[in-house]
Amino acid sequence: MQLVVARIGRAHGIKGEVTVEVRTDEPELRLAPGAVLATDPPTAGPLTIASGRVHSGRLLLRFEGVEDRNAAEALRNTLLIAEVDPDELPEGEDEYYDHQLIDLDVVTEDGAEVGRVTEVVHLPSQDLFVVERPDGGEVMIPFVREIVTEIDLAEQKAVIDPPPGLIDDRAEIASSRDDSA
Structure with missing residues (x-):
């Protein structure tokens, strides 16, 4: 590879x-x-x-x-x-090569489909997943432990716990729940 x-x-x-x-x-x-x-x-x-x-x-x-x-x-x-040998793994336990992350399905912790990782962008402060949404749009997700809670290479998925507003109008949904309570 x-x-x-x-x-x-x-x-x-x-x-x-x-x-x-x-x-x-x-x-x-x-x-x-x-x-x-x-x-x-x-x-x-x-x-x-x-x-x-x-x-x-x-x-x-x-x-x-x-x-x-x-x-x-x-x-x-x-x-x-x-x-690079496709079976080669990085030394660290929570480290991944980009080719291992590309094409992972991205889902929220409750199982909702977010999309598929198409690119990993390396920035000075952190890495980002570029995720293609099912509707064809894109969303960038910071590849940090607080948001990307699990990488399961066997299942080919990344599980995320996004803050409100990162992937959709969750802030709007949260405020409408607060109003109805």
Whole structure:
């Protein structure tokens, strides 16, 4: 199985280094020197990582055969793709690879259907599930323990306890219940 692990940004310096937007929770494993990565577009690769370092909070990589700024700049916006065994699991107990979460059915704790996970977005503060609703709309659900209460890979479902207003007009429903009481 192939996973996008990074996107190449702008060139850094004159010796072929590039900035990288990391898209994996395991950069030390997936973006280590010696790693060979496929690319999108495929004409750019495969690329072998020669070295990596962190500079001003950004990961910088240098690839074998990319010796100058022009060659590095030509790689801008290229996606780096790692080959991952589909049976491989992350080290942590409550950790998941994106490919394990994509296509999970999302239901509330009372069993109501919410939709299907189509994408996992990695933001600096938290990750989000992009969930396609049965009506074709989308909703973003923060992937935090307080909201996503269970991931059941065997049943291919994610159980959520959404706060009012996250997935529908629950705030309106709650206030109408309060009015009728």
